[in-house]
Amino acid sequence: MFIRTLIILIGIWMLWQIFQGYKASLENEAENQTKQKKQNQAMPEKQHMLPCAFCGMHIPEQEAIHRGDKVYCCQEHRLADENQR
Numbered sequence: 479m480f481i482r483t484l485i486i487l488i489g490i491w492m493l494w495q496i497f498q499g500y501k502a503s504l505e506n507e508a509e510n511q512t513k514q515k516k517q518n519q520a521m522p523e524k525q526h527m528l529p530c531a532f533c534g535m536h537i538p539e540q541e542a543i544h545r546g547d548k549v550y551c552c553q554e555h556r557l558a559d560e561n562q563r
């Protein structure tokens with residue numbers, strides 16, 4: 479009789495542990511999602527977009543190719559713009 483009670487108690491304890499772990503993972507996920515949302519919202523403000531001098535496409539400043547006072551989206555457009563003159 480005592481052993482059966484013990485087994486039931488262990489079973490309840492294990493279920494409780496699983497439930498706690500599940501709850502913690504759900505909370506972590508929700509926290510990560512809100513963090514990601516905040517990051518996504520902050521991104522467009524931080525990124526300075528520049529238009530390509532050749533095709534006019536807007537590209538983030540870090541990815542842009544700077545040549546003098548002009549900015550290009552890729553090496554091909556930089557060369558194409560230079561060859562035009």
Ligand SMILES: [Zn+2]
Pocket residue numbers: 530531532533534535550551552555
């Ligand atoms: Zn371009």
